[in-house]
Amino acid sequence: MQIDADLKKIQHKVYISYFQDGLWDILLGVFLVGWGLMIIFDFVAVMGGVWVAFYFIVLGLKKWLTYPRAGYIKITEARRQQMRMVILGVVLFLLGLSVFALFSVATRPAWLSEYFMLLFGTMMAVVIAMLGYWWKVTRWYAYAVLLFLAAASHQWLDVPLNLTFTVPGGVIVLCGLVLLVRFLRRYPKTNGEGINAVA
């Protein structure tokens, strides 16, 4: 029914409005670049700190850049709960994967060691695609494909391991920056006069 389709379109528009500033894309890109840098420089603890710091920077930028330009919404409790579960699942999955990657080097079977980075990259790509699905942001599917291709090129074309994460991460950061610039141009900051006129 058209009336249902319209409401679904509106719901979709509301959900993706949270991602139109590109800040979450930048965070994802930084996360992947961080993985690449961690492989090059071998500094796990520092990178963990950088990710956490970047997460809070993104939250701050949302408050400082996004809400004064595009407005603020509180999503429904059901949707909030769903997002919390997805984020918790992803964090636990990535933590488990990281711990396994770091501490299973000596005990892995030979076939797993041979295809480990391909499997690791594929799993991360699946997580990114799932986030895109849950948050209804279709461009994240492209990011997932990009990461999978990078992991496959390391496996079969012998592309250096650090590039497997830094290149897709860098591309995603660039996409995020383009989205952010577009967003800032499209939504200039209001002086609040119009808002006060409401009711």
Add this chain to the structure above:
Amino acid sequence: MPSRKSDVSKQSIAGIDRLIHEPARYLIMAYLFVVESADALFLQRQTGLTWGNLSSHLSKLEDAKYVDIKKEFLDKKPHTMLQLTDDGRKAFKQYRLNMKQALEDMPKL
């Protein structure tokens, strides 16, 4: 003699809430229906209405007790949050049901 189907259609059409039927107000209510609450800036950006239009439609929805308008201060700046009331949510659901029914009852061309 009018058919039973056209009687149903008349009933469905008669039951349509004219306050919500206005496109701008339908849009405002639809946006508020899919969220818990939103601020005026978000609604203005999404609907593309002018501030004057938005304010006027919101006043009508507030008078009908469909929308709750809360003025608050965020970082010492005025901030208007808008939320559908329970009555508003019920009325919007009923409006959609009536519209669906009315459209289904229409004779096929």
